[in-house]
Amino acid sequence: MAQYPTMLLLALFFVVAIPLAHSTITTELTNLVELRVAGVLSCSATGNPVDTTSQGIAGVNVVLVCNGGQTELGQAITNITGAYEVTLHLVDGLSFDTSTCFTTVRLPAVGSCTLLPPTGILQAPITIISLTQSVVGVVGVFVGGLFSVVSL
Numbered sequence: 001m002a003q004y005p006t007m008l009l010l011a012l013f014f015v016v017a018i019p020l021a022h023s024t025i026t027t028e029l030t031n032l033v034e035l036r037v038a039g040v041l042s043c044s045a046t047g048n049p050v051d052t053t054s055q056g057i058a059g060v061n062v063v064l065v066c067n068g069g070q071t072e073l074g075q076a077i078t079n080i081t082g083a084y085e086v087t088l089h090l091v092d093g094l095s096f097d098t099s100t101c102f103t104t105v106r107l108p109a110v111g112s113c114t115l116l117p118p119t120g121i122l123q124a125p126i127t128i129i130s131l132t133q134s135v136v137g138v139v140g141v142f143v144g145g146l147f148s149v150v151s152l
């Protein structure tokens, strides 16, 4: 009987990890129930780390947008190391083309970093790390890539 909870857990959370090459970003994802995008915002002219001494920027709002900025999926605040993780739980499952999605930071960003441009938007593509099929649907884990500055 001691093994019953373990078996139940295995049954509930039995997952099939689908390894994906980084080149397959333009995946049309169907029935996503959870989406996670993690990345880092650094204090530099681009928001990307320049070297190992680059500091993160804390307290900045990072917004995940898709469809050319038409659809805002979620947001997160960077922590003390500049790390952010946008997590979405999608009740009905969602289908969309993740190649249209970016993490964005509207400038000027709050915080003490004076290296970032004063205006524009930092925009980073998202790259898929894993897709996991759970009993309720697909969990997609992404990493936010390098930022570039786009004008308004």
Ligand SMILES: *[C@@H]1O[C@H](CO)[C@@H](O)[C@H](O)[C@H]1NC(C)=O
Residues within 6 Å of the ligand: 038, 079, 080, 081, 083, 084, 085
């Ligand atoms: C900042 O967030 C990242 C990603 O969520 C996490 O790994 C890290 O431990 C956090 N750091 C602090 C100091 O909270």
